Amino acid sequence: xxxxxxxxxxxxxxxxxxxxxxxxxxxxxxxxxxxxxxxxxxxxxxxxxxxxxxxxxxxxxxxxxxxxxxxxxxxxxxxxxxxxxxxxxxxxxxxxxxxxxxxxxxxxxxxxxxxxxxxxxxxxxxxxxxxxxxx
Numbered sequence: 155x156x157x158x159x160x161x162x163x164x165x166x167x168x169x170x171x172x173x174x175x176x177x178x179x180x181x182x183x184x185x186x187x188x189x190x191x192x193x194x195x196x197x198x199x200x201x202x203x204x205x206x207x208x209x210x211x212x213x214x215x216x217x218x219x220x221x222x223x224x225x226x227x228x229x230x231x232x233x234x235x236x237x238x239x240x241x242x243x244x245x246x247x248x249x250x251x252x253x254x255x256x257x258x259x260x261x262x263x264x265x266x267x268x269x270x271x272x273x274x275x276x277x278x279x280x281x282x283x284x285x286x287x288x289x
Contacts, residue, residue, distance in 0.1 A: 158186040158193065158266060167196040172222050192222035193266065198273065208243070209272060209279040212236040216260075216269040226263060233260055233268075240275070249278060 160168065162177040162184070169175075171192050186193060194217060205214035215233055218224040234257065241253050252274050259267030 157188075158191075160184050160186065160193070160195070169194040169196060169199075169221055192220055194220040198269065207279055207283065208236070208240060209275045212240060213269060213272050213276070216265055216272065219265045220269065226265065230260070237272075243282075244275060244278065249275060 160183065162168065162182050164179050164181060165177060167174055167176045169192070170186075174196070198217075199221075200210055200214045200217060202214065205211045212233065215224070215229060215236060219226045219229055219233075237253055237257050237260070241250065244250065244253060252271050256268045256271035259265070259271060
């Protein structure tokens with residue numbers, strides 16, 4: 155099966171090409187076959203005010219591409235730079251693999267895969283901030 159496969163929980167909402175679509179009362183699965191379709195799970199969405207850390211800002215930038223609010227070609231280089239900057243902080247093997255996955259997905263124009271990979275860094279980033287001495 156080609157394309158993106160979404161499994162939606164009951165009443166879960168997803169943004170497809172700017173339209174909010176809400177699932178019914180049952181779990182469902184849908185295949186998105188049209189290349190270039192802009193899709194964002196609203197449960198994955200980061201509010202602009204919450205894009206206040208480096209990983210969250212990178213996720214938010216990818217989210218804007220997925221929602222259709224930013225041109226993927228115009229933001230491509232900036233996103234690659236953001237991921238490169240993250241690689242200066244996240245130096246462990248797992249994080250490096252995650253950043254490599256995000257980079258590969260971005261290069262292949264698989265923005266959802268890029269977002270999925272970057273989101274895996276959010277708990278690590280939270281732990282790093284929690285471990286910082288309070289001033």
